[in-house]
Amino acid sequence: MLSACLRKAPAEPDLPDALGFIADATDGFSGADLNAICERAVQIAVRESIQLQRELADADADATSTPSALSTRHLEIAMQSARRSVSDADAAWYSAVAEAASAGRPLPERRSTAQDEDGDDDLASLQQRLQRMVEEVKEASRWERGWATAKQNTEACLARADTGDDTLHSAWQEHMVV
Secondary structure (H helix, E strand, C coil): CHHHHCCCCCECCCHHHHHHHHHHHCCCCCHHHHHHHHHHHHHHHHHHHHHHHHHHHHHCCCCCCCCCCECHHHHHHHHHCCCCCCCHHHHHHHHHHHHHHHHCCCCCCCCCCCCCCCCCCCHHHHHHHHHHHHHHHHHHHHHHHHHHHHHHHHHHHHHHHHCCCHHHHHHHHHHHHC
């Protein structure tokens, strides 16, 4: 698949040998995922080539450079931001569909994408979990607002105490001595 994606890109001589290692590192990636990695690698190589041409043009107006060939390094950089778009559960289901279709058996039922590995998450339990999380965020926000108000009140009291208002300062000290 990687070779097909890169067939039109100028490549360094060692790139075809490295594609096997890259294929092993991308086990479970879909064809679209692999294509995205290849496109990203080509973009990186083109950007490097453009940057090199600009640097040469700045240094010497008559200088030209050849486009950078795609290297293993470009693919490795592209793979740093790559991720699989197909979960293990979906990949297993697709494999089961392929087996069933080739054997002439009925296709297997597909589990909901909302289910976890145990298969016990339904819409109602997900909604309950979401509601609990929302309540936790609200509670944290209330605490944060409370601390911010306390800080403002404390700073205001201390500012008044610094202006010579002894009654406020005395009341503050009595409150703190408790």
